[in-house]
Amino acid sequence: MRNNLILGTLLTSIFVFAALISFVWTPFPHTAMDIPNKLQSMGGEHLLGTDHFGRDILSMIMVGARTSIAVALVAVGIGMGLGVPLGLFAAAKHGSLVDEIIMRGNDLVFAFPSLVIAILITAVFGASAINAIIAIGIFNIPVFARISRGAALSLWKRDFILAARVAGKSAARISVEHILPNVTNLLIVQGTIQFSLGILAEAGLSYVGLGAQPPTPSWGRMLADAQTMVTIAPHMALVPGLAIILTVLGLNLMGDGLRDYLDPRLRVTRI
Amino acid sequence: MVRYMLKRLASLCISLAVASLVIFTVIEIAPGDPASFMLGINAQPETLAALRTELGLDASKVERYLSWVGGLLTGDFGISYTYRTPVAGMIAARMWVSLPLAFYALLLSTLIAFPAGVFAAARRGKVGDMGVMGATQLGVAVPNFWFAMMLVLVFSINLRWFAAGGFVGWDKGFWAGVHALTLPAIALALPQAAILARVMRSSLLDVLGEDYMRTARAKGLTTRQTLWRHGLRNALIPVLTIIGLQFSFLLAGSIIIEQVFYLPGLGRLVFQAISARDLIVVESVVMLLVFSVIIVNFLVDLAYAAVDPRLRSRA
């Protein structure tokens, strides 16, 4: 549906835009405490209210968007950058020991949710936003490896690949020249989905203190701060929560819309 | 069937071995010596050496790995660096909060997702379908810990139906325990149910386009009969994969949710252990989590074979 794509892109751009603007301007300095004005509710001088230190929530949301988007984007990059070549390689060597090892390795990584990886990394190196990136990135690798392998395998069965082999092209060349362009749409769509999952995961990790550390603002940590205040200042929990929901919703809608837009076969009505 | 099970079992053992190796190696990289950490800066070299021997830290890496794995197999997880008590005991107490919570959430998620997915697929393109799909779109986007905070706000603080946190313990009776875990389980389950319902729906829609569904209609089955008798079981095959994957998310999620509800589970334990640099506890908890996920995926593999006869004979 076209509407999904438009609405999704709109929502996503709002947050990307807010993140970009925050580099040059925020309504208030996001770290500035103003104890006399703490816990102000929405409306008024502070549009989205203030937290228990009197910091402006809108400013923190804008800067927090930066963290979320950066973490999720880099994590998707790691997942794609390593996962796609692995998947294409496994497909090219389908049925061989290498393929088996890559796939079993994938299954194994699936047994380590990003939170568990983050726990391990934090235990060893201490908490930071980099942890979150690595943890989510590692978990993305098998996701991309698996879908690119699956798509590549069905392409390898097609006659045009056979024709390229008859023309004497190597498996690596065929993967780049024939397979990759035909899986790009799929990767774009999956990339959008993983991006949104990355934002959720980053929020979760920051919430339990395994992600971005103070003073780097992050939506997850804003929620952790809000937890003890939830009865007296519900807006402290509502605003970052809605920010997460709307961003993720936007990305998901965009992913669905892109899938329908890029791959007309999915629009075919079946009997 | 036996061959299939043996094959899956072998792959399960390999996964566990590799996972334990990975975890052990990562923890080995950690800087600092647990013994000096435990005794503080002013420790005497002799006491330090004695403690290192006691903890088995002066053995070679291979020996230590083997003794750790051997310990895991016999239920001896070592001694906590901070509390000087057996890790196994600490974990055992907490495990009975986290694991039941994850399973409870898995059950809820499945119970919600199946009817929702079937309902939406049966009414594809109609108002009911659009309603369910809209709700799942939203459900997928909600972070579970935030949802948990909202549940606490509404059901514990305003309505006072549930306690806002803490866990009464299973010795207060099964239902008391279930009651205490209900809000956390709902918070965990709903977002996952949204994903599962979407998968269920699209899997059913795929199946509806299959030739054998048309064959069934040609036999004189109604649309509904076709859906239930021929569609559901075939649609279940991809859904099982997702259920298996979801368990690992739910287990990880339960660790986060425990923070919202102040539940004395593995999550609290592991976060305390991280801040106290009690690495042996971290190591064991992580191993336990990974172990549970691998076991559940093994069970899913068996469920596959039960659903799909082609797997049984191929193996």
Add this chain to the structure above:
Amino acid sequence: MTLLSITNLSLAIHSFSILRNITLSVASGEIVAVTGESGSGKSMTALAAMQLLPTGAQAKGHVMLGDRDLLKLPEKDLCGIRGNEIGMVFQEPMTALNPVQTIGQQVAETIRVHHPSVSRQAAHAKAIATLERVGLPVDQFPLSRFPHELSGGQRQRVVIAMAIALRPRLLIADEPTTALDVTTQAQILDLLKRLAKDDNMGLLMITHDLAVVADMADSIYVMRKGEVVEQGQTGALLRNRRHPYTQMLFEASGHKVNLPPAPASSQSLLDVRHVCRDYALPRKALFSKPGAFRAVDDVSFSIRRGERLGLVGESGCGKSTLTRAILGLEQVQRGSITLDGEPVFSQKQPNLSVRRKMQVVFQDPFGSFNPRHRVDRLITEPFHLSSDPPKGADRVNAISQSLAAVGLSPSDATKYIHEFSGGQRQRLAIARALITRPDLILFDEAVSALDVSVRAQILDLLADLCKTYDLTYLFISHDLSVVRTVTDRVLVMKSGKIVEQGATETVFQAPKHPYTRKLLAAAPLLPTLERHVQ
């Protein structure tokens, strides 16, 4: 007595007209065939008679079963008719059965869904009897079998058993043998004929293959673009062929090309000597040695320069494996394959200098081109191996020449593949194979996916190219009539072995091996023109 009578049926899907004013009728015990090329609406006619139309379909007119109009009946009544009074058999037996239910469950379901009071045991007994009727005796095919444990022909028998379990008055068969081998096809057609006769059942056969129904149907309807263009008693219709489309269809089905005589040459181009190709089977037990399946078994033959060799055999006979081995895509376990004296595969590596001299044309006109590349890039791909590929104007020239040779225009070079029809794509595939002027071309079922009229054009093209380019090729096909017209010599392959080879006409007229005789007897043939000219 008229059983099914369709009058003025028109059908549109989302206001896109599919059928216009179809009128046809089937009487008890009568076999009626509906034939036509793809897009003629023949399958949609069958689905309309079953009222199993896709969503969004709107039908007008009458579909009368006895005195009831199926277009006006509520869904509940239709469910009571489907499977009970009308049975249906579909084209693709591999996917028509539910993979997770046993064949017994699926046959018994037809009975139980219409007669819920029948006990499970009684339904099973009836399922056994029905499967026996379609040639699946219970001692060899117990009810507990799953579809994946049966061959294509056996699965089609199960589908037929499901359709006739309640002895319906009408059976609709939509391309029931298209996906099957010719010998299996003959058996299934015999079965359908016998069942129709025994039960005095009306049989509505949908098929694209005129030859299949020529000696079976009582009357034939010829359809084209959603309309019935001609109908009549089989004999009269085939004799008279009033409508030009029927004439064209008839001519194209038995199309003979004018193949120029092969240049006299004794120089051997391709030599295949004692070739064996094994595939490893999954291990039976954990530590036992894996078994092997010999797909190609001690095959020897050669192709002379300028010769057009045919290779016929049914699915699974090893002809595709042999093709891949000749192309050097897979290593053989024993024997040698040489082109001009050089091996196609040496030391675990395909010999690229040899492969350069070979090209191939595949079956599927839709899958054999990368949808993301333009035609010029697609058809110049074979230049990849040449040491000095043409550049600039030479390249443009080569592309134009190649396109012109297959009857396309040079301006097609900048188009994408989705802009071409199936027949045009097959022309492009030939252009791609010709562009390097290879010594040998392999045609792997190259015309099997095409409609008969398009197939006839491509075969003519092939004959023309033989005149201009002195082609040498290996033509692999399951279709005997096609192989007969475009080859000089033919090999017959069965279970990995070449069972007979010889000059094409000799083999077709006086087959020596029993398998060749069986194949020829099973192949449906159109009655020759002469027989009917008075």
